[in-house]
Amino acid sequence: xxxxxxxxxxxxxxxxxxxxxxxxxxxxxxxxxxxxxxxxxxxxxxxxxxxxxxxxxxxxxxxxxxxxxxxxxxxxxxxxxxxxxxxxxxxxxxxxxxxxxxxxxxxxxxxxxxxxxxxxxxxxxxxxxxxxxxxxxxxxxxxxxxxxxxxxxxxxxxxxxxxxxxxxxxxxxxxxxxxxxxxxxxxxxxxxxxxxxxxxxxxxxxxxxxxxxxxxxxxxxxxxxxxxxxxxxxxxxxxxxxxxxxxxxxxxxxxxxxxxxxxxxxxxxxxxxxxxxxxxxxxxxxxxxxxxxxxxxxxxxxxxxxxxxxxxxxxxxxxxxxxxxxxxxxxxxxxxxxxxxxxxxxxxxxxxxxxxxxxxxxxxxxxxxxxxxxxxxxxxxxxxxxxxxxxxxxxxxxxxxxxxxxxxxxxxxxxxxxxxxxxxxxxxxxxxxxxxxxxxxxxxxxxxxxxxxxxxxxxxxxxxxxxxx
Amino acid sequence: xxxxxxxxxxxxxxxxxxxxxxxxxxxxxxxxxxxxxxxxxxxxxxxxxxxxxxxxxxxxxxxxxxxxxxxxxxxxxxxxxxxxxxxxxxxxxxxxxxxxxxxxxxxxxxxxxxxxxxxxxxxxxxxxxxxxxxxxxxxxxxxxxxxxxxxxxxxxxxxxxxxxxxxxxxxxxxxxxxxxxxxxxxxxxxxxxxxxxxxxxxxxxxxxxxxxxxxxxxxxxxxxxxxxxxxxxxxxxxxxxxxxxxxxxxxxxxxxxxxxxxxxxxxxxxxxxxxxxxxxxxxxxxxxxxxxxxxxxxxxxxxxxxxxxxxxxxxxxxxxxxxxxxxxxxxxxxxxxxxxxxxxxxxxxxxxxxxxxxxxxxxxxxxxxxxxxxxxxxxxxxxxxxxxxxxxxxxxxxxxxxxxxxxxxxxxxxxxxxxxxxxxxxxxxxxxxxxxxxxxxxxxxxxxxxxxxxxxxxxxxxxxxxxxxxxxxxxxxxxxxxxxxxxxxxxxxxxxxxxxxxxxx
Numbered sequence: 001x002x003x004x005x006x007x008x009x010x011x012x013x014x015x016x017x018x019x020x021x022x023x024x025x026x027x028x029x030x031x032x033x034x035x036x037x038x039x040x041x042x043x044x045x046x047x048x049x050x051x052x053x054x055x056x057x058x059x060x061x062x063x064x065x066x067x068x069x070x071x072x073x074x075x076x077x078x079x080x081x082x083x084x085x086x087x088x089x090x091x092x093x094x095x096x097x098x099x100x101x102x103x104x105x106x107x108x109x110x111x112x113x114x115x116x117x118x119x120x121x122x123x124x125x126x127x128x129x130x131x132x133x134x135x136x137x138x139x140x141x142x143x144x145x146x147x148x149x150x151x152x153x154x155x156x157x158x159x160x161x162x163x164x165x166x167x168x169x170x171x172x173x174x175x176x177x178x179x180x181x182x183x184x185x186x187x188x189x190x191x192x193x194x195x196x197x198x199x200x201x202x203x204x205x206x207x208x209x210x211x212x213x214x215x216x217x218x219x220x221x222x223x224x225x226x227x228x229x230x231x232x233x234x235x236x237x238x239x240x241x242x243x244x245x246x247x248x249x250x251x252x253x254x255x256x257x258x259x260x261x262x263x264x265x266x267x268x269x270x271x272x273x274x275x276x277x278x279x280x281x282x283x284x285x286x287x288x289x290x291x292x293x294x295x296x297x298x299x300x301x302x303x304x305x306x307x308x309x310x311x312x313x314x315x316x317x318x319x320x321x322x323x324x325x326x327x328x329x330x331x332x333x334x335x336x337x338x339x340x341x342x343x344x345x346x347x348x349x350x351x352x353x354x355x356x357x358x359x360x361x362x363x364x365x366x367x368x369x370x371x372x373x374x375x376x377x378x379x380x381x382x383x384x385x386x387x388x389x390x391x392x393x394x395x396x397x398x399x400x401x402x403x404x405x406x407x408x409x410x411x412x413x414x415x416x417x418x419x420x421x422x423x424x425x426x427x428x429x430x431x432x433x434x435x436x437x438x439x440x441x442x443x444x445x446x447x448x449x450x451x452x453x454x455x456x457x458x459x460x461x462x463x464x465x466x467x468x469x
Numbered sequence: 470x471x472x473x474x475x476x477x478x479x480x481x482x483x484x485x486x487x488x489x490x491x492x493x494x495x496x497x498x499x500x501x502x503x504x505x506x507x508x509x510x511x512x513x514x515x516x517x518x519x520x521x522x523x524x525x526x527x528x529x530x531x532x533x534x535x536x537x538x539x540x541x542x543x544x545x546x547x548x549x550x551x552x553x554x555x556x557x558x559x560x561x562x563x564x565x566x567x568x569x570x571x572x573x574x575x576x577x578x579x580x581x582x583x584x585x586x587x588x589x590x591x592x593x594x595x596x597x598x599x600x601x602x603x604x605x606x607x608x609x610x611x612x613x614x615x616x617x618x619x620x621x622x623x624x625x626x627x628x629x630x631x632x633x634x635x636x637x638x639x640x641x642x643x644x645x646x647x648x649x650x651x652x653x654x655x656x657x658x659x660x661x662x663x664x665x666x667x668x669x670x671x672x673x674x675x676x677x678x679x680x681x682x683x684x685x686x687x688x689x690x691x692x693x694x695x696x697x698x699x700x701x702x703x704x705x706x707x708x709x710x711x712x713x714x715x716x717x718x719x720x721x722x723x724x725x726x727x728x729x730x731x732x733x734x735x736x737x738x739x740x741x742x743x744x745x746x747x748x749x750x751x752x753x754x755x756x757x758x759x760x761x762x763x764x765x766x767x768x769x770x771x772x773x774x775x776x777x778x779x780x781x782x783x784x785x786x787x788x789x790x791x792x793x794x795x796x797x798x799x800x801x802x803x804x805x806x807x808x809x810x811x812x813x814x815x816x817x818x819x820x821x822x823x824x825x826x827x828x829x830x831x832x833x834x835x836x837x838x839x840x841x842x843x844x845x846x847x848x849x850x851x852x853x854x855x856x857x858x859x860x861x862x863x864x865x866x867x868x869x870x871x872x873x874x875x876x877x878x879x880x881x882x883x884x885x886x887x888x889x890x891x892x893x894x895x896x897x898x899x900x901x902x903x904x905x906x907x908x909x910x911x912x913x914x915x916x917x918x919x920x921x922x923x924x925x926x927x928x929x930x931x932x933x934x935x936x937x938x939x940x941x942x943x944x945x946x947x948x949x950x951x952x953x954x955x956x957x958x959x960x961x962x963x964x965x966x967x968x969x970x971x972x973x974x
Contacts, residue, residue, distance in 0.1 A: 022574040043912045043922065067574060068902045068912035073498035078537070084573045103832070113833070117905025117916060119733060119826040119869065119891055120835040121577025124611025133823065136736035136838050138729060138767070138797050138806045357833050420833040426766075427736025427838050444801055444840050453844045457965045458973035 004152060005185040007213055007415035009111025012408040014381050016396045017053045018105050020062030021098070023085040024071075030079035038074040047071075056395075092384040095128075095313035100354050101378055104413060108379035111412035113356075113420050128314055128324045128352065129361045131446035137429035153422045155433045157187045157369045159256065159346050160280050160304045178304065179278050182255055186418050187359060187369035187433050190217040190410070191350055192238060194312055194373055196388045198223050199399035205406025206376060207231035212411060218258055218371065221247055236282065244272065251276050258282040258307060261294065266301045273302055280304040282348070287316040287328045292335030295347075299336060305346040308332060308367070312374060314352015325352050326365045333366020333438055342366075342438075356420035366438045372414075379413040380406055489680035491595030491940045494933040496541075496898060497925070503541025504586055504602050506569045507555075513563040522553040525599065540569075541586070544600025579607045579614075579824065580891070580901050584871060591941035592896035592934040605874040612843035613875045615971045618949060626951035634947045635957045638886045640724065641792050641816045643861045648790055650723055653682040654943055655886035655958050656876060658893060659821075659867055660706045660728060660796070662690025663713070664741050664750040664762075665828035665905075666894075666916050667923040673931030674893060675699035680932075681939050686726060686888075689739060689764060691753030692718040704794065707784070709738060710764030712754040716787055725784045726794040726819065729767050732842070732868035733827035734834040735798035739764035742829065745910060747918045778813035785814065792816040794865070798838075799823060799845040804852035811858050819888060820845050822868030826891035828916055829906030842868040843882065850883025850963055873945035883963045896938040897931045 039047035046064040053060055062085055072080050091098045103114050125131050160181035167175040190210050193202070203219070204227065210217035211234045219228070220238045228235065236256045239247060244259060251257055251272075259265065259272075261283050272281055282305035283298050285291060295306050310316045310325035318328070329349045336342035349362045350371035362370045378384070381396040388394055425433065428442050436442070450461060495501065507527060515535050519528035527543045529536045545566055548554045556564045575582040587604030591597065598604055606614045640650045658674050665688060672695050674685040679702040686704040687696070691713020696703055700721045707714050708728040719725055730736060741750075743761040751758040771777050781793050794817035795810040797803065807818045822842025824835070846866050853859040866879050867888035876887050895901070899915050910917030914925025950958065953967055961967070 043909055066902055066904045066907075066912070067900075068904065069502070069571075069575075069900050070498075070912050072571065073496075073500045073502065076499065078500050081571055082574045083570050113831050115829050115831050115906050116835070116903040117826075117828050117830075118894075118899070118901050118903045119579065120824045120832075121579050121901065121903070122609075122836060123578050124609040124614065124824075124841065126610075133840055134837050136730070136798060136800045138800050138802070355833075357837050360837075420831060423737060423831050423833060424838065427734075427834065429736070441801075449840060449844045453847045454970055454973065457847065457968070458970040460974045462972050462974055 018063045027079045032077040038071045104378040107416035108409040108413040125446045133444045135442045136427040184215045191371035191373040204403035208407040209410035210234045256280040261285045289318040299345045307348040310351030330365040356417035360424045379409040489936045501541040505543040505545035507538035507540035510563045512561045519555040547600040588895045592938045595937035595940035620952040657683045658685035659888045659890035660686040660688035662688030664690040669926040676932040677935035728796045730798035732821035732825035734830035735839040738766035774809040781814045799840045807849045817863045819865045825868030846882040873942035
């Protein structure tokens with residue numbers, strides 16, 4: 001039996017004190033010095049472990065505190081209270097919420113999946129990925145018990161074309177129309193980072209992580225330096241039109257290349273195929289109104305992989321306003337299904353993939369796998385303050401990380417994501433991630449449930465936004 | 470027993486089950502949290518005027534000075550127009566009232582700070598909170614939080630005495646020769662195991678439900694001897710790990726619950742972290758201390774309705790007087806599951822929707838797997854009706870029932886009754902910090918097996934808080950029925966015409 005795939009994890013504490021959700025207001029001046037101080041009774045020992053981080057001028061209590069409020073409620077002098085940390089609220093944006101950022105930090109540090117008690121505290125549903133629920137098996141379906149390792153749940157996906165039929169030459173030998181497929185053990189590749197500088201150490205951290213997981217990392221060719229040579233087999237160069245012609249040697253040394261969609265791409269694909277028959281061709285498409293037709297055309301001219309990109313918040317501009325990535329991916333997938341060629345090509349989705357659940361949901365709506373970018377930065381402690389976009393310095397100096405530390409943080413994050421993916425697959429009674437692709441029957445959509453349940457009771461639903469944030 | 474039962478006689482001479490007495494049971498913490506903060510400055514001369522005029526008991530004398538204000542009782546802004554508004558009446562201008570800034574860090578979308586505060590208030594007083602504290606709905610933006618009752622306008626609620634409005638529901642509607650168990654309110658307690666919560670909380674639940682003639686559930690963790698006095702009000706749970714399940718525990722009780730799945734982590738089984746498996750917990754579960762315990766999902770001996778029936782028959786054989794409940798989660802085909810349970814011989818189908826509480830669950834499961842209970846109730850109620858078996862099944866629902874209004878809405882959508890869990894925990898001052906899965910567990914002594922932390926809960930105190938909460942819920946449920954012109958909670962089942970959804974035209 002082959003060895004089970006697993007991603008090695010190693011606790012990797014942050015270099016900077018994480019920004020806590022709440023902050024304590026502690027009026028030392030009002031302290032009664034009663035010596036019955038509840039601070040001594042803190043079950044998490046937060047007050048004893050508390051230090052002052054002089055680099056950041058931060059009280060570490062904000063990140064250590066678990067918000068049980070016992071100190072607030074028991075202080076004899078009633079001199080302690082808590083408020084939301086203003087710095088916390090400032091992180092990210094309406095899509096990349098502070099809670100999402102904090103949870104990715106936790107996973108990158110520990111490699112563990114977020115677990116908590118009490119019920120779910122979030123909204124009933126929401127736009128974007130939040131308007132669908134995954135299904136589960138109940139009594140009468142076969143046992144699926146992969147979560148605790150008693151049964152193996154496979155997260156391998158294939159990259160490349162599936163031929164509709166085989167062709168033979170006059171001598172009866174199979175004519176190869178497409179390169180061999182490549183298997184990756186997780187439905188995730190690492191995408192070029194949209195923010196900050198791709199310093200040598202960041203590059204190496206990502207490349208080493210991709211190699212360790214046996215997946216791929218996309219990197220623009222202009223960022224390639226000699227130090228990345230050892231990782232080439234796990235890199236996907238992103239090439240501009242001009243670079244395709246000038247980087248022949250580089251293309252020959254890798255297994256997959258990515259090119260940007262342009263007016264000449266369709267013609268390019270067959271020329272690249274002819275020149276480099278062993279390389280998979282991935283086409284990066286910025287999603288839009290015509291994505292379904294573009295995807296169909298590219299499938300027909302022989303592209304191996306399509307990379308469907310929304311913006312970083314998962315939004316897609318279309319003629320009728322903004323649509324969310326999952327809805328557009330679903331329509332592209334369905335267009336290919338209708339045309340009878342969905343099985344011929346591999347689809348990656350990217351943009352707005354912020355949590356493990358988005359991987360599962362992206363696949364349910366039709367992608368084979370996803371490409372992840374911002375969460376990698378979050379693994380490296382990015383606070384999504386967007387200072388870098390304004391040309392300002394990075395508060396957590398992402399560019400100065402140690403590659404080994406960065407690699408571990410990324411491995412931890414993706415390991416935690418994969419484990420969550422297995423949880424969801426296990427609950428659904430699915431043992432193969434490949435079986436999840438396009439399985440909308442194993443999901444429940446807000447609009448459907450509302451229509452089928454409340455629509456019959458209450459009439460017509462008022463209009464609701466369906467964009468990502 | 471702590472709660473004194475008041476014997477009452479019904480209007481036609483029929484003996485009513487006694488109503489437990491409400492006793493004011495304040496917070497066990499020094500600084501109770503309220504919506505408003507009242508501050509008294511050093512200008513105060515302790516003239517006592519505020520204590521004299523405030524009808525809510527915010528101000529009190531403490532010897533020759535004024536005690537620190539009990540500001541969690543203050544109605545804040547809603548008081549400004551009253552003659553007794555202390556801030557305006559204070560001769561020294563020594564008082565101030567403002568919104569409590571801690572609200573921002575308290576609670577969440579489903580359990581808003583005001584829902585927490587109002588539940589604490591009800592658990593303390595047995596009354597609905599005065600003023601502007603929201604006690605009916607949360608802020609989740611969907612489901613129960615967007616559904617309201619349409620009370621007939623221009624019509625005064627019926628002037629029917631409380632005891633002529635019935636909240637009783639039968640749990641066995643099959644006429645299968647088994648006992649016809651009834652509970653006095655349409656609520657019973659969800660499974661919380663010995664190990665996930667402290668013994669004190671477990672006993673307090675049993676005592677409170679006994680006082681209200683209802684049930685509590687052991688969860689999957691054994692049947693502590695301390696529960697024996699409450700056998701007739703305990704449901705014993707049989708889950709996949711069979712932890713602590715013995716013939717004796719099945720024979721003790723009037724209801725046995727099969728747990729196939731739980732709403733907070735559907736399809737994932739149970740998991741008690743090693744830290745919580747103390748020697749006492751391990752002994753009860755016949756396991757090893759310190760070792761994490763898994764309950765695999767699902768029953769590895771059940772692949773079909775026939776297999777399921779075999780289980781139900783087993784229980785029925787071992788305990789001929791027990792009703793059988795089947796607890797399932799809410800997948801797309803929950804309606805088929807419910808019908809399957811009927812054919813297997815269950816008396817109660819218990820649907821546990823996503824968003825329900827738990828001691829520990831992966832966040833991805835809590836948020837994403839299976840459908841919210843609001844949809845499942847309608848789906849199952851209608852399907853059982855179509856199948857012609859609705860009248861034979863008791864439909865109990867859980868997973869997000871937080872308030873008396875949620876109870877009533879669930880019933881109007883099609884349930885017979887509900888199961889609660891988190892509300893009980895909030896009544897004993899859970900603050901929903903969601904750290905119950907951690908090693909020592911709950912910093913407030915509720916979801917813990919830590920010997921030291923468990924001491925934070927006094928059984929009498931917790932029992933009374935729960936009794937008070939249900940007293941307040943009972944008042945609200947009766948009031949809802951009165952406004953709808955109904956006298957029996959059973960009239961409300963499936964009456965979706967009494968509801969409106971704010972997101973529908």
